[in-house]
Amino acid sequence: MFASFDFDVIRRSFGYLFLDGMTFTLTLTGLAALGGLIFGTLIALMRLSGFKLLGRIAGLYVDLMRSLPLVLVIFWFYFLVPYIGQWVTGSSRPIQVGAFTSSLVTFIMFEAAYFSEIMRAGIQSISKGQPAAAQALGLTYRQTMRYVVLPQAFRNMLPVLLTQTIVLFQDTSLVYVLSIPDFLGAASKVAQRDGRLVEMYLFAAAVYFIISCLASFGVRRLQARIAFVH
Amino acid sequence: MNYHWNWRIFWEPAPNGTGNYLDMLLSGLVLTIETAICAWIIALAFGSVVGVMRTLPSKTASSVGFAYVEFFRNMPLLVQLFIWFFVLPELLPHGSGLWLKQIPNAPFYTAAIGIGLFMSARVAEQTRAGINSLPRGQKLAATALGLTTAQAYRYVLLPMAFRIIMPPLTSEFLSTIKNTSVAITIGLIELTGEARAMQEFSFQVFEAFTGATVLYLLINVVVVIAMRFLERALAVPGYIGGK
Amino acid sequence: MIEISHVDKWYGAFQALKDCTTSVAKGEVVVVCGPSGSGKSTLIKCVNALEPFQNGQIVVDGIKLNDPKTDLPKLRARVGMVFQHFELFPHLKIIENLCLAQEKVLGRSHAEAVAKGSKLLDRVGLKDHARKYPAELSGGQQQRVAIARALAMDPIAMLFDEPTSALDPEMISEVLDVMVDLAREGMTMMVVTHEMGFASKVAHRVIFMDQGEIVEDALKTDFFGSPRSDRAQKFLSKILSH
Numbered sequence: 095m096f097a098s099f100d101f102d103v104i105r106r107s108f109g110y111l112f113l114d115g116m117t118f119t120l121t122l123t124g125l126a127a128l129g130g131l132i133f134g135t136l137i138a139l140m141r142l143s144g145f146k147l148l149g150r151i152a153g154l155y156v157d158l159m160r161s162l163p164l165v166l167v168i169f170w171f172y173f174l175v176p177y178i179g180q181w182v183t184g185s186s187r188p189i190q191v192g193a194f195t196s197s198l199v200t201f202i203m204f205e206a207a208y209f210s211e212i213m214r215a216g217i218q219s220i221s222k223g224q225p226a227a228a229q230a231l232g233l234t235y236r237q238t239m240r241y242v243v244l245p246q247a248f249r250n251m252l253p254v255l256l257t258q259t260i261v262l263f264q265d266t267s268l269v270y271v272l273s274i275p276d277f278l279g280a281a282s283k284v285a286q287r288d289g290r291l292v293e294m295y296l297f298a299a300a301v302y303f304i305i306s307c308l309a310s311f312g313v314r315r316l317q318a319r320i321a322f323v324h
Numbered sequence: 325m326n327y328h329w330n331w332r333i334f335w336e337p338a339p340n341g342t343g344n345y346l347d348m349l350l351s352g353l354v355l356t357i358e359t360a361i362c363a364w365i366i367a368l369a370f371g372s373v374v375g376v377m378r379t380l381p382s383k384t385a386s387s388v389g390f391a392y393v394e395f396f397r398n399m400p401l402l403v404q405l406f407i408w409f410f411v412l413p414e415l416l417p418h419g420s421g422l423w424l425k426q427i428p429n430a431p432f433y434t435a436a437i438g439i440g441l442f443m444s445a446r447v448a449e450q451t452r453a454g455i456n457s458l459p460r461g462q463k464l465a466a467t468a469l470g471l472t473t474a475q476a477y478r479y480v481l482l483p484m485a486f487r488i489i490m491p492p493l494t495s496e497f498l499s500t501i502k503n504t505s506v507a508i509t510i511g512l513i514e515l516t517g518e519a520r521a522m523q524e525f526s527f528q529v530f531e532a533f534t535g536a537t538v539l540y541l542l543i544n545v546v547v548v549i550a551m552r553f554l555e556r557a558l559a560v561p562g563y564i565g566g567k
Numbered sequence: 568m569i570e571i572s573h574v575d576k577w578y579g580a581f582q583a584l585k586d587c588t589t590s591v592a593k594g595e596v597v598v599v600c601g602p603s604g605s606g607k608s609t610l611i612k613c614v615n616a617l618e619p620f621q622n623g624q625i626v627v628d629g630i631k632l633n634d635p636k637t638d639l640p641k642l643r644a645r646v647g648m649v650f651q652h653f654e655l656f657p658h659l660k661i662i663e664n665l666c667l668a669q670e671k672v673l674g675r676s677h678a679e680a681v682a683k684g685s686k687l688l689d690r691v692g693l694k695d696h697a698r699k700y701p702a703e704l705s706g707g708q709q710q711r712v713a714i715a716r717a718l719a720m721d722p723i724a725m726l727f728d729e730p731t732s733a734l735d736p737e738m739i740s741e742v743l744d745v746m747v748d749l750a751r752e753g754m755t756m757m758v759v760t761h762e763m764g765f766a767s768k769v770a771h772r773v774i775f776m777d778q779g780e781i782v783e784d785a786l787k788t789d790f791f792g793s794p795r796s797d798r799a800q801k802f803l804s805k806i807l808s809h
Contacts, residue, residue, distance in 0.1 A: 161498075161544045163505035166516045166536055173529045177327065226617055227654035227713075231668035231720060232644025241667055245658050264400035270509060278403060291410045299403045306398035 100290060104297050107284045115280030116301075122194070122276065123263045126201035130262070131255070133202060134209030139239075141214055152210070159207035164268055171200040172272055193274040197266075205262055212258060216251030217243060253317040260309045264302065277301070333528045334535065345522050349535050352518030357543070359435050359514060360501040366440025367500065371447025376477060378452045389448065396445035401506050405438045409510045435507035443500050450492050454485035487558055494551040501543060515539060568593045568724055568755050569614060574623035576609060583609045584620065585779040591724070596756045598766040598787075601776035602802060607759045610776065611726050614757065615646045628723055644672045647717030651729040653709040655701040661688070661712055662697040665719050673720065680719075687715040691745050707738025714745055724755040731762055763806055767791060775799040 104111075140152035159167070175196050179189030220243055228238040267278040275283070278298055285294035334346040342348060378389035396404070409430070413421040427433065458481060466476035505516035513521065519536035523529045569591040576584035583606050591597045599607045612618040614625060616632050616639050625632040630642055655664050665684030669675045675683070688694050691711040693704075701709055710730060717725060727746065731739045743765050750756055750769040760766070766773055766787065773790040775783040775798070783790065783799045794800050 158541075161502075161541055162537060163502035163516055163540065165505040165508065166519070166533065166540070169516070169520060169523075170533050170537075173523075173533070221652070221654075223650055223652050223654040224656065227648075227650055227656075228668075229617060229640075230615060230643055230646075230648035230650075231716070232640045232642075232672040233668055234640045237671050241671065242656050246656075249658065267400040267402045268506065270402060278400070292414045295403065295406045295411050299399050299407055302400055302403055303395075303398045307394065310394075310398065 101293050101297075103284065103288050103290045103293055107280075110284065111277065111280050115275060115277035118194070118275060118280075119263070119266050119277040122197055122201065122266050122269075123259070125198055126205055126266075127259045127262055129198070129202035130205030130209050133206035134213060137206060137210035138213040138217065141210070142217060156207045156210055159204055160211075164204060164265055165271055167204050168197070168200050168268060168271060171203065172196050175199050193269075193272065196272075197269050197274060201262065201266065205258070208258055209255065212251050212254050213247065216247040216254070219250060220246050249320055252320065253313050256313045256316070257310070260306055260313070263309070264306065267302070327530065329531070330528055331531055333522075333526050333531050336526070338522070339525050340521075345526065345532075346535070348518045348522055349515065349532075349539060352513060352515035352536075353539050353543075355432075355512065356501060356504050356514040356516075359432060359439070359504045359507065359512065360497075362436035363440035363443060363504070364497055364500050366437060367443035367447050367496075370441065370444035372451050372482075374444065374448035375451025375455070376482070378448065379455045380473070389452075393445045393448050396442050401439065401442050401503055402509060404442055405434065405507060405510050408438045409434045431507060431510050431512040434510055435504060435512045439500060439503050439507070442503070443496060446496050446499070447493070450489045450496065451485065453492075454489035455481055457488060458484055484560070487555075487560060490551065490555050490558075494548065497551075498544060498547055501547070502540075568595075568628055569757065570624075570626040571610070571614070572624045572626075574610075574613060574620050574625060576606075576613065576618065576620040576622075583779050584613070587623070587779075587781050589774060589781055589784050591755060591757055593755050594753045595771045596750045596754075596758065596769050597772045597774060598770040599757065599759045599774045599776060600761065600763070600766070600802070600806075601782075604778070605776040606779040607776050608728050611728055611757055611759050614726055615643050615648055617643075617648075640672065644668065644720050645723050647720060647722035647725040649710070649713050649717055649725070649727045649730050651732050653701075653706070653713045653733070655709055655712055655716070657701050660698050660700055661693070661704070664701070664712065665716050668716075669719050683719055684715070687718050688712070691715050692741075705738060706734045707741045710734065710738075710742045711745055714742070714749075718749075724757070725749065727756065727758040727760065729759050729761070731760065761806060763791075763803075775802065777802075 137152045137156065140148040141156075143149065175191050176188035179185075179191060180187060183189065224242055224246070225238050228242040229235075233241065266276055269276050270279050270282065273279065281294045281298040285291045334349075335344050337343070338345050338348045340348070342351065374389045374392050377385040378393070380386060413424040415421070416424065424430070462480055462484070463476055466480040467473075471479065504512070504514050507514065508517040508520065515536055519532045522532040522535070526532065571587055571589050574584055574587045575582065587606075587610060589597075599611065601607050609618060613620050613632075614627065620633075627642060627646060630637055632639075632642075655661075656667070659667065662681060662684050665687065666677065666680035669680035669683065670677060685694065685697060688697055691714060693708060693711055693715070696704060696708065696712075701712070704712065714730075730746070731742055734742065739762070743762060746756075746758070746765065747769050758765070758770075770787050773783075773785060773787055774781055775790070775794070775796070777798050782796050783794060785795070790799070791803070794803060
């Protein structure tokens, strides 16, 4: 069954696959996770603040991002970001943005909604007595969040956040719809150029599988260790 | 802004002869719903079986269940669709492979099965969580009455477990609907695909994608409301939300 | 020191406090008792502005709570509070629990804060537990740390919200002993509790609340000897029969 396949194509394109493709994927994952976390924290705080208007806006944003397929959001930002750039910099024409920037903006904005929900759940799971005790000692709202609530909430939500990052890692493969060269895109290019679809796609599947498996295993170990402290 | 808005584009005829652009989007919507429902049926069927397997005392059953879930969870959906669509026909004996490649509507079947199996892993996890959240005494009481394991699951555990997991299952169903968009890469022109086509034909980028956005939001609202009705109809008195 | 005048408080449509008026003088120990839902926890939480109130006025050491110019965090730093569920910060060591507010609110240096914290831990009998985490301590120990944490701020008054209700019976006395010492040293205290033994030992006055109203507000001897209202009598008989 495997006689007519040429698995050597994998070895020959190793450099391109990993130095170009996987670097793109991992960089995108890392930066999007970071950006999504920061932006997501902001949104979560907006929703949890007492101000109804802020909460509503943040809520609408989260609901919107969670209702739309990621593919559609990728298309949206691909076309929208040049116009936003034009508006922000006041130039006369839409700004040309690279594939990486466009993808980065997309994933930060999209993942922020999911991260914010995880964080909101984490913060709300802290008993109300904790901020009450902090306030009773005279700490301001900001100090209460910074020294008492958020440290505890982050410890609770860390495993879930990491799992969501693994999902993000897999989701980056969808930049394929814009022919952007991430790891899957690179594998696909080689597959189509050399006519070796089976080998390349099986290889890509195996790589994603191994990385995700190892990462999930790591998160499970982390979860076990954190649980003990409480 | 150099963009030229034209909201009347929806009523202008589409170049592929199927009516106007709005009809294009709507036909995409129909395909999205059909694919999602087929995938969801597969997901529920396989997922509940695997979920139950993971809660059984038998080591083999729970290991197989674990392997199943890990297999479908650790690969991106897109890669899975490529495997089903491009790789499977090549791996089968020549005759079967050829037959597979020539099925009409191959993207539809591939998408339904591929997405269905991908989601079945998530349904399995929800089912497992639901069963595990039941008080331990339930299974003991059922066994004490003389019910076999199969009967205990069928008449005692699963009815309650499914009611408990209805809210998370609703969001999994919504995920299934969203995931159909990934199939545009294997040629399934569902709602997102039609929006992309509309954008490419008419150059009215934002109108096209706004149309798709509105339709997706509509689906969300309809599904959420329908699920709420279903939950209420099936609710067990005094046991709201399974708590 | 603490003056509460004609305070009303609503949670939505439900009125939790109805026209409450009382006061606590410097050095006085006032016990607040009553059945569940009577509003006693709500009243005490209004005193350090953890809960807002709609009508009336509360004045603490001359500072009006409803005045928009009042710096509430600074006020709260001067009034200590001890909670039913201890509410130690689980991610911080015991000594860090004691230092956090000293450093961030009072601006003390870390060395000062640690010195003060250690002294207080010693005073409540927990000197050796400074570097442990709250989860490693028993309930009674945690509550004593909570009292030390509040005392570290050098408060002018201390509020206690059912401090022993969540404790196993054998740990109640170790906490009450600390509170008795505090009272004997002249601390102004307002204590919500069911522990009538404590009340009869150190309280000056007892307030009885029911359904959001202050039904009785009498000197300890008067309250225990001859309570004026029927509701207070019924309540006392139920509690004291144990």
